[in-house]
Amino acid sequence: MAMPRTLGGGPGAAGRPGTGGPQVLVPAGGLPTPGAGITGARSLRRMVRAITANRKATTGAALLLIFSLVALFPGVIAHDDPTAEIYASKLGPSAHHLLGTTALGQDMFAQVIYGTRPVLEIALGVGIGATVIAMLIGVAAAYLGGLWDSVLNLITDVLLVIPLFPLLIVISRYLGVGGAGTEVMIVVITATGWSYTARQLRSQALSLRNRDFLEAARVRGERPLYIVVVEIIPTMTSLLVASFLTNALYAVLFSSGLQFIGLGDPNVISWGTMLYWAENNEAFQTGQVLWIIVPGLCIVALGAAFALLNYAFDEIGNPALRPVRSMRGKRVQPAQ
């Protein structure tokens, strides 16, 4: 059942693959098989070097850095209170209001700027949370084996095929009073989204089980916890990073989708809720085009940051995918 998850029915599809959720990027090629001796620190350093050498990775990292700074210091960039309904409504862009004001008389620029933080919080929260759960479950399943493996594997498989976005909609509705706030979003998306990564990490851990360096550690008499933390997990760095990026991307798309249809807390200032209010106030019909265009572009840019980084890591792990400097006049050879 190692299928690529496609078309989540997310805000797009779902899901991630699948599910009426967001769309999923399926990493190509199999799992990277790291050499036995790579330590976490060394592969981290290699990663930094790889980012600076790959144009897609640099773009993604730069975008992410910009959004992080905006999320950390929104007050430095926007001087208006994003929630205050104190201005004339539906003003066009001007020096005072760079993007104009909403139908409710709020400064739109301030909303876009202050809206960055909740989105990034959800992305980071889900990215880290889902990766940690996936790691615990995937590695435990592979390492413990036997009945544990069967049970954990079954749970993972079941969750993997239940369409995520409809499930998120149903859960959010039940949680419903006043809509889901940032923390609830993180918990719900994390709880439903870890399965794909867990399956990948389990395969990786399984493929390591009989490798010599683990055998050596066992013969040395190391404790199981030491073996898992020091010997197994560092070999998974690239998978863990990919998992973080994929889950963060889903979180951005899923949470924006949920907020857009009014299942988020409408009082949280974020891009998804901006779109919700814009749609409810018929922004297009009243000519308030920026109210819809700008938050959407921000979602695309943040999503692109995660996706470009992920794709770049794929290229780094699989050299054949890297762009070829074209050899003029020669027939292009298949890349090695």
Added chain:
Amino acid sequence: MRFVLRRLGFFTLTLWAAVTLNFLLPRMMPGNPALAAIAGHRGSLSPGALRVMEAQFGLNTHQSLVAQYVKYIGDMATGNFGESLTTQPGNSVAHMVLDAIPWTLGLVGVTTVLAFILGTWIGIVSAWRHGGRVDSIMPPVFVIMTVVPYFWLGLVLILIFGVTLHWLPYFFTYDFTLTPGFNGAFIGNVLQHAILPSFTLLITTIGTWVLTMRNNMITTLSEDYVRMARAKGLPGRRIMLSYAARNAILPNVTGFAMSLGFVVGGAILIEYVFNYQGVGYLLLDAVNNDDYPLMQALFLLITVVVLVAILLSDIATAILDPRTREAS
């Protein structure tokens, strides 16, 4: 055969998990919101419907949770999904769902097939011309296309082609002035209404097919048997299609089988934005109206369709690829 039986077992188990989720979720949540909603709509319900509803959500019953659960499973197994609570009070849920299915199948199904064919083809050609000008700018473009939220792209297309240019309709599945029937005018109108939502879905889903196909194909192109084919001097087109693409396409085909399963629940937000009266629109309608019986039936339907698609694709893969049979 054993493989198929195992998959059938897994299928049953997942189905059971989905039904159980449906049963447990409203009962687990703080304050039991489903019950609150039923209480809130008490005045507008017929006493009969109310009793059915109460039984379904465990309100005012003296049955144990286990007894409720057994009855619930029985209801689901016999297709007894109850009546709509608020969306179309008193209407049979099964009936409403059946009405919505063709619209979603037509819109999302056709678009999914188109996206798969088009995307796979672009991926094949792009990998074949790896290093060419088109291939060098293409991956980032498609990567970015895959992260565009469906609903936002839908809004933007509405702004451009609907509100501003007035080229295409963007509301509902057909003009209210027309009477549905099997005639040219009506069919043409339905097709017109499908263009924008379908295009939205196509743009946002095609990238995944392109990138998966391209990346697999590039890996395959460096295999020895491809070099052998080149050395034999076979025509390029034959190497591209019969040697490389044929072997690289398997992940895309598996993905395609799965994505067919996600057709029914896959474009909820697109249907919402375009007011397209399919399954996804109905689900959100149910959610907004606290219509829990309808919501549960739809969630179950969406899950079942996915499961059936996965089961079929598993069986197909087992027949096509002997390695999977041995692996299990």
